[in-house]
Amino acid sequence: QKEVEQDPGPLSVPEGAIVSLNCTYSNSAFQYFMWYRQYSRKGPELLMYTYSSGNKEDGRFTAQVDKSSKYISLFIRDSQPSDSATYLCAMVGGGGNKLTFGTGTQLKVEL
């Protein structure tokens, strides 16, 4: 079993929809949680990060962490075709230095 599980999709939604992306994990030492966005043939870019449990909002994006359930989510409101990409969750323990990534969810937002 992988340390981080993420549904690979693909997920197809109409423009304007609310998108929910999720990851589960097994390592209780993880404390920092990140979401990366990766466009085709590009490297991942950091979208958001959160520390421990709670919510964080940035524009149309909201990240949620529930450490008790070992479950993290990314919500995208008013989705746009430009949001079409692969979204990867990543996490690291407080004393760690390397990120553990999910496999990524491929999202397509259609006109």
Place this chain on the structure above:
Amino acid sequence: GAGVSQSPSNKVTEKGKDVELRCDPISGHTALYWYRQSLGQGLEFLIYFQGNSAPDKSGLPSDRFSAERTGGSVSTLTIQRTQQEDSAVYLCASSLGVYKPNYGYTFGSGTRLTVV
């Protein structure tokens, strides 16, 4: 530089040949990471450098893989006697130091390696 630069962007090689992949991190970033991305496998950690030393090389899949970093800057990942299962996108990332979330990783665009 303005971003993390990787070269070549694409490499096709014959099985059994050696390849060298290069990463030029952001100036001043002391930490450098190599990851491998295969279809459906996500990002797999290979090795981490702090300065010129590699405190964690636990992800290197076999002794055919090696990496070095010189001058606290450019890093080279070498794969000897390439095999078809080595085909993947090799991504390099750098950060200001040992990972802190407010520093984040900056990734390059990767080298797409195809072994035929």
